[in-house]
Amino acid sequence: MQDFTLPQIFTNLLLATRWTIVLSAIAFVGGGFVGFLVMLMRISPNKFIRYPSMLYVEFFQGTPLLMQLFLTFFGLSVILDWNLSPWTAAAIALTTYSSAFLSDIWRGSVEAIPKGQWEASTALGLNYVRQLQRVILPQAVKMSIPPTVGFAVQVIKGTSLASVIGFVELTRSATAISNVTFQPFLIFTIAAIIYFCLCFPLSLLSKRLEHQFAYRT
Amino acid sequence: MDYTLQFSVVWNNIGLFIQGVLLTLQLAITSISFGLILGILGALGRTSDNRLFNGISIAYVEFIRNTPFLIQLFFFFFGLPSIGLRLSPWQAAVIALAINFGAYSTEIVRAGIEGIRKGQIEAGLALGFKKLQIFRHIVLIPALGNIYPALVSQIVIAILFTSVVSQISAEELTFVGNYLQSRTFRSFEVYLAIALIYVGIVWLIKAIAFLIQKRFFAFMQYTR
Numbered sequence: 447m448q449d450f451t452l453p454q455i456f457t458n459l460l461l462a463t464r465w466t467i468v469l470s471a472i473a474f475v476g477g478g479f480v481g482f483l484v485m486l487m488r489i490s491p492n493k494f495i496r497y498p499s500m501l502y503v504e505f506f507q508g509t510p511l512l513m514q515l516f517l518t519f520f521g522l523s524v525i526l527d528w529n530l531s532p533w534t535a536a537a538i539a540l541t542t543y544s545s546a547f548l549s550d551i552w553r554g555s556v557e558a559i560p561k562g563q564w565e566a567s568t569a570l571g572l573n574y575v576r577q578l579q580r581v582i583l584p585q586a587v588k589m590s591i592p593p594t595v596g597f598a599v600q601v602i603k604g605t606s607l608a609s610v611i612g613f614v615e616l617t618r619s620a621t622a623i624s625n626v627t628f629q630p631f632l633i634f635t636i637a638a639i640i641y642f643c644l645c646f647p648l649s650l651l652s653k654r655l656e657h658q659f660a661y662r663t
Numbered sequence: 664m665d666y667t668l669q670f671s672v673v674w675n676n677i678g679l680f681i682q683g684v685l686l687t688l689q690l691a692i693t694s695i696s697f698g699l700i701l702g703i704l705g706a707l708g709r710t711s712d713n714r715l716f717n718g719i720s721i722a723y724v725e726f727i728r729n730t731p732f733l734i735q736l737f738f739f740f741f742g743l744p745s746i747g748l749r750l751s752p753w754q755a756a757v758i759a760l761a762i763n764f765g766a767y768s769t770e771i772v773r774a775g776i777e778g779i780r781k782g783q784i785e786a787g788l789a790l791g792f793k794k795l796q797i798f799r800h801i802v803l804i805p806a807l808g809n810i811y812p813a814l815v816s817q818i819v820i821a822i823l824f825t826s827v828v829s830q831i832s833a834e835e836l837t838f839v840g841n842y843l844q845s846r847t848f849r850s851f852e853v854y855l856a857i858a859l860i861y862v863g864i865v866w867l868i869k870a871i872a873f874l875i876q877k878r879f880f881a882f883m884q885y886t887r
Contacts, residue, residue: 504862505858508823509823509858509861509862510823510824510826510837511823512827512830512837513826513837513840513854513857513858513861514858516840516844516850516854517855517858520844520851520854521850521851521854521855522851524666525668527666599729602731603729603732605731606732606733606734607827609733610733610830617733617734617737621737629745630738630741630744630745631742631743631746634734634738634742635738635742637734638726638730638734638735641729641730642726642729645728645729646725646729649725649729
């Protein structure tokens with residue numbers, strides 16, 4: 447039995463916050479890559495490419511993130527006979543989760559581009575790839591920045607669920623410390639404040655960007 | 664790959680699954696109802712001229728929206744007993760879900776309130792509408808129509824969030840999954856079945872929402 451002083455609790459929680467940040471970054475960047483591909487599939491004129499991506503998004507948006515973590519952690523280990531570490535499982539599950547939501551956000555921005563832009567670029571003789579690259583995506587990216595930043599907040603909050611499969615990050619270490627110190631009220635309050643300090647600036651940024659873009663266009 | 668899938672564990676325990684679905688729906692309906700009341704109160708505070716109410720409402724919304732639900736849940740279930748307020752898993756789950764949903768719906772309801780323009784009410788007066796008619800046709804129904812899509816997607820998110828309360832052993836669908844998984848070790852089959860059930864619930868809610876929208880808010884597409 448060990449007694450923790452307040453500074454010790456705080457340091458330990460902050461140390462664990464590193465892993466929350468690392469996992470969020472992996473999920474966000476990985477989710478961005480996969481999400482971009484899914485978005486490309488989703489806007490494809492070919493329905494055999496489009497339908498699988500719709501199914502993908504529907505599945506990940508229609509099931510709880512916790513269930514996706516369980517499916518990856520328990521399910522994949524059994525099926526593929528890999529012994530997934532909580533690290534790998536959390537990274538995979540959060541990446542697929544982020545990719546589904548990001549692809550949906552970005553698809554929305556692409557579809558918000560007026561049809562005239564497609565027609566004009568066709569008239570200029572650009573092929574599909576060039577159209578996307580030179581005309582459509584540059585405009586869509588601008589529009590999608592505020593909601594994408596906003597989604598980063600969801601990813602950070604989502605990483606707290608990785609604690610359930612044994613990934614040691616902020617929530618997990620808060621639980622562990624409160625089990626030892628019997629001060630759950632204090633410790634979960636501190637943990638909540640740390641999460642708030644991570645998420646609130648991003649929320650503010652997202653809101654500010656949204657206003658900026660709203661006035662400019 | 665020498666693992667063979669056996670979904671018999673799902674068929675053999677179908678009763679448990681049905682019970683889980685019913686508990687999840689019960690939990691969702693209770694907490695969303697309370698949450699909506701909180702959301703309306705929050706929105707009234709957010710739009711009021713009173714700086715105190717306004718401040719409380721902003722603090723509530725921002726703090727809840729920028730912290731993970733799991734932490735909020737642990738705070739209510741593990742944190743509150745240490746200051747003398749003991750809650751059962753079910754009570755803690757309902758309170759945490761309601762407070763969470765309240766914060767998100769505050770912003771949605773606020774947008775609805777702010778979306779009603781004064782000119783429309785004046786137009787109603789000029790056309791000789793009675794007060795109650797103005798409230799019904801010009802304020803309430805268009806406001807509901809405005810916030811309806813956002814509210815439905817928030818409700819879907821709230822239903823998916825109920826799975827998290829299995830972590831404080833409140834009994835619902837995910838709890839059933841954890842229980843079966845620990846007894847049968849058929850984790851993939853059990854969790855896949857449960858994931859698909861959630862998809863089914865979400866589709867059902869979306870279908871109902873679509874029918875309601877067609878019945879009550881079909882005129883909305885002409886108002887903009």
